[in-house]
Amino acid sequence: MRTTLGRRTALRSLAGVMVAALTLSGAACGNDEPSGTSAAEAGPNGIDDGSELTLWTRAPLEKQAKLLVDAYNASHQNTVKLTVVPNDDYVAKVGAAAGSNGLPDLFAADIVYVPNWVSQGLFQDLSTNINGLSFKDSINKGHLSAGTVDSKPHVLPFVLDLSMLFWNKELFREAGLDPEKAPANLEEYAAAAKAVQGLKKDGVYGTAAGLNCGGCLVFTWFPSIWASGGQVMSPDGTESKLADETAQKVYSTWADLWKSGAVLPSSAGETGPTWTAAFTEGKVGLMFYPATLLSSTPFDAGVAGIPGPSGGASTFVGGDGIGVSKDSKKAAQAWNFLSWMMSEEAQVEVLAKNKDVVSRSDLANNKYAAEDPRLVTINEVAGKGDTPVALNFQQAFNAPNSPWLTLIRNQVLNGGGDLQKDNGEITAVLKQ
Amino acid sequence: MTVTAPSRPPSAAKRGRARPRGRQALLGWLYATPTAVFVVALFAIPLLLVVKMSVSKWPLLTGDQGLNAPDNFVKAVNHRFFTDSVVFTIKYTVLATVLLLALGLGLALLVQESSRWNNLLRASFLIPSALGLASASLLFYVLYSPYASPLAPVMDSLGFTFLGSPNAALFSTTFLIVWRYAGFYMVLMLVGLQGIPADVYEAARSDGASRWQTFRKVTLPLLRPTLALTTVLCVTGSLLAFEQFYILTKGGPDNSTITVVQLIYMVAFQGQNDLGVAAAISVIVLAALVLINALQLRAFRSEES
Numbered sequence: 140m141r142t143t144l145g146r147r148t149a150l151r152s153l154a155g156v157m158v159a160a161l162t163l164s165g166a167a168c169g170n171d172e173p174s175g176t177s178a179a180e181a182g183p184n185g186i187d188d189g190s191e192l193t194l195w196t197r198a199p200l201e202k203q204a205k206l207l208v209d210a211y212n213a214s215h216q217n218t219v220k221l222t223v224v225p226n227d228d229y230v231a232k233v234g235a236a237a238g239s240n241g242l243p244d245l246f247a248a249d250i251v252y253v254p255n256w257v258s259q260g261l262f263q264d265l266s267t268n269i270n271g272l273s274f275k276d277s278i279n280k281g282h283l284s285a286g287t288v289d290s291k292p293h294v295l296p297f298v299l300d301l302s303m304l305f306w307n308k309e310l311f312r313e314a315g316l317d318p319e320k321a322p323a324n325l326e327e328y329a330a331a332a333k334a335v336q337g338l339k340k341d342g343v344y345g346t347a348a349g350l351n352c353g354g355c356l357v358f359t360w361f362p363s364i365w366a367s368g369g370q371v372m373s374p375d376g377t378e379s380k381l382a383d384e385t386a387q388k389v390y391s392t393w394a395d396l397w398k399s400g401a402v403l404p405s406s407a408g409e410t411g412p413t414w415t416a417a418f419t420e421g422k423v424g425l426m427f428y429p430a431t432l433l434s435s436t437p438f439d440a441g442v443a444g445i446p447g448p449s450g451g452a453s454t455f456v457g458g459d460g461i462g463v464s465k466d467s468k469k470a471a472q473a474w475n476f477l478s479w480m481m482s483e484e485a486q487v488e489v490l491a492k493n494k495d496v497v498s499r500s501d502l503a504n505n506k507y508a509a510e511d512p513r514l515v516t517i518n519e520v521a522g523k524g525d526t527p528v529a530l531n532f533q534q535a536f537n538a539p540n541s542p543w544l545t546l547i548r549n550q551v552l553n554g555g556g557d558l559q560k561d562n563g564e565i566t567a568v569l570k571q
Numbered sequence: 572m573t574v575t576a577p578s579r580p581p582s583a584a585k586r587g588r589a590r591p592r593g594r595q596a597l598l599g600w601l602y603a604t605p606t607a608v609f610v611v612a613l614f615a616i617p618l619l620l621v622v623k624m625s626v627s628k629w630p631l632l633t634g635d636q637g638l639n640a641p642d643n644f645v646k647a648v649n650h651r652f653f654t655d656s657v658v659f660t661i662k663y664t665v666l667a668t669v670l671l672l673a674l675g676l677g678l679a680l681l682v683q684e685s686s687r688w689n690n691l692l693r694a695s696f697l698i699p700s701a702l703g704l705a706s707a708s709l710l711f712y713v714l715y716s717p718y719a720s721p722l723a724p725v726m727d728s729l730g731f732t733f734l735g736s737p738n739a740a741l742f743s744t745t746f747l748i749v750w751r752y753a754g755f756y757m758v759l760m761l762v763g764l765q766g767i768p769a770d771v772y773e774a775a776r777s778d779g780a781s782r783w784q785t786f787r788k789v790t791l792p793l794l795r796p797t798l799a800l801t802t803v804l805c806v807t808g809s810l811l812a813f814e815q816f817y818i819l820t821k822g823g824p825d826n827s828t829i830t831v832v833q834l835i836y837m838v839a840f841q842g843q844n845d846l847g848v849a850a851a852i853s854v855i856v857l858a859a860l861v862l863i864n865a866l867q868l869r870a871f872r873s874e875e876s
Contacts (some may be wrong), residue, residue, distance in 0.1 A: 231840035234631035238846075269670040272838065351823050404727070405718035408734050410821045413718060534842030539821040540652060540829065548825055 163372050175473040179267035189216040192245035197229040200459055205297040210489045216470050237261055242464035244473045247297045251532040253285040253460045262293040263464035277513035278503040281456040281526030293462050296498035300458035302358045306425035306441045310335050321443035324450040325392045335424030336401035345401030347423045354537040358455045359427035363389045365525055367447030376529025377569050387453030388448035390550035397551055434494040442513040444520035454524035483512035535568040556564045608793025624850035631844035643851035656834040664809035670749050671805050683764050697754040699844045708818035737827030740820045749835025800873035831856055
């Protein structure tokens with residue numbers, strides 16, 4: 140009797156295990172189509188019905204994302220749950236989630252990855268909603284066009300991050316430079332860096348750069364090329380023009396600076412995590428620096444556009460775009476967050492208040508910008524800036540082993556290398 | 572029978588005796604089921620998935636796009652960092668294995684003799700092993716950073732950075748690994764050493780063998796099983812090195828410290844975003860590892876017999 144019972148139990152548990160395994164595999168393979176109201180059906184403001192939305196962003200924009208999410212949660216019935224992912228792990232995390240249909244409702248993406256991700260279908264088409272916005276024409280063009288495929292916009296600017304020339308006024312004064320005047324071209328920039336270096340203060344350096352960080356270099360050196368009228372890529376993003384004359388002048392200026400010892404030594408190995416730290420601590424005279432850090436720079440810093448070898452000013456309009464993911468079943472609710480995010484309330488009372496750049500040009504002259512002339516400068520330069528678009532941007536520029544990084548390190552640190560060949564490598568990757 | 576199962580009713584005992592083999596087999600399967608389920612779910616299925624990926628077009632963001640064998644393997648072998656990463660991984664493995672085994676054995680011999688400081692020494696050698704490899708790497712990341720490190724003034728005055736040149740980066744990372752794992756290998760060696768009977772040493776001593784002779788002719792041969800185990804562990808671990816390089820060097824400077832596993836990660840998640848090619852490299856690494864381990868075990872076994 141008991142043995143049969145035992146055997147039956149055994150069989151039953153075996154069956155249980157198999158059922159569990161089947162359910163698991165079923166769940167893993169289940170291909171749920173997004174249900175619920177679509178964003179387009181929900182009207183201009185979406186639905187605010189107390190749903191819980193998930194939002195992913197990467198760590199460098201944590202501060203802005205938190206401010207936005209907190210302000211939204213305080214004023215709406217919907218709640219947004221924010222997940223902040225380390226910068227280096229973000230693509231892997233999004234990729235894994237996209238493969239298993241587990242993307243959050245909303246997620247932000249580094250604007251240089253947006254063209255690729257949109258064309259891979261990670262974002263839902265928001266054209267009806269975005270085209271319906273009365274202020275559509277004043278939304279930052281670079282961000283909007285990066286997320287537009289087949290003339291359908293999928294992505295809105297989440298946080299704009301501009302690269303600007305920042306200088307430490309205190310150190311400028313000590314070095315006998317005019318603390319109120321920005322270096323007008325790259326030559327003056329180098330001279331200023333050497334002057335600060337000439338102070339021979341302990342632990343203080345003229346300038347700094349993330350010389351082992353492809354993303355940092357794209358962000359800070361592309362504008363130098365643009366400012367003097369140069370191009371970094373062909374308009375379709377398949378050919379690199381980083382061996383042109385303007386680019387060469389940028390490299391030679393930096394190679395000279397590096398040789399003269401006016402660059403923070405740890406810059407050579409800097410892979411990104413601490414590339415801005417020395418300036419924030421007041422130990423660097425001037426550098427190309429992200430404007431998002433304006434509010435967390437504790438001392439008096441001057442701000443100007445990034446100059447090129449022959450003057451001018453430009454900026455890299457970086458930061459993150461945000462859209463509704465292909466896996467979201469709450470597109471209407473997610474659109475409620477997005478439409479609020481673009482509203483004057485969020486742009487001015489959250490972003491501008493925190494000294495961040497607004498993503499609508501019609502709101503650039505807000506009351507907070509009036510209080511701090513540096514914000515006016517940033518907003519002005521934003522109009523002259525650019526956002527490069529290329530499908531293989533990550534592999535060509537941002538990846539730790541990118542050919543762009545090889546080119547820069549050869550030109551600036553290792554003294555030479557074959558510029559045409561290194562540039563050819565970038566083109567080869569862009570063309571893939 | 573009565574001892575093991577005193578309360579069993581006679582009928583059950585009879586049935587049990589009638590088909591003891593089948594029943595035991597079933598029971599055996601039952602006992603093995605949990606393990607089998609885990610092995611299948613956590614090893615066999617992922618392994619098959621990787622093999623499938625390696626013969627499919629499988630971009631990270633869009634998933635399976637159907638078979639394309641053997642494109643991924645061709646792309647993997649032709650990758651511009653494939654040869655470099657294989658050479659570097661082998662270089663690192665040789666360096667790490669020699670240092671770790673020599674140091675592990677040395678430390679074990681040092682703490683084997685009972686002395687006053689014995690426990691303190693053992694504990695201090697073993698403590699780094701209690702730290703996760705990623706945490707240890709982060710610790711050294713700060714220590715090696717020319718910016719945040721307490722050693723920054725030293726680096727400044729010597730004009731030298733720990734991760735600045737290809738060789739410095741390799742040695743600095745190897746130092747971290749030696750610091751982290753020497754204690755672990757010491758413990759393994761210690762177990763092996765204490766398994767050698769004392770009378771063998773006594774006999775050697777009464778024959779007038781010197782310390783070196785005892786070590787060469789007695790300790791080393793009798794330690795062979797332990798050496799085999801530690802070599803296999805160390806070689807396998809070093810060939811699969813990832814965290815320390817990922818955190819400390821990211822493959823730099825100038826792509827000089829890319830290990831094979833890092834290459835897999837890079838291909839999968841940093842730029843190329845191609846899981847198919849990444850899986851193809853994984854399969855190649857797996858095959859190489861199986862081969863290397865088989866050869867190692869055979870080498871140690873044949874000398875034994």
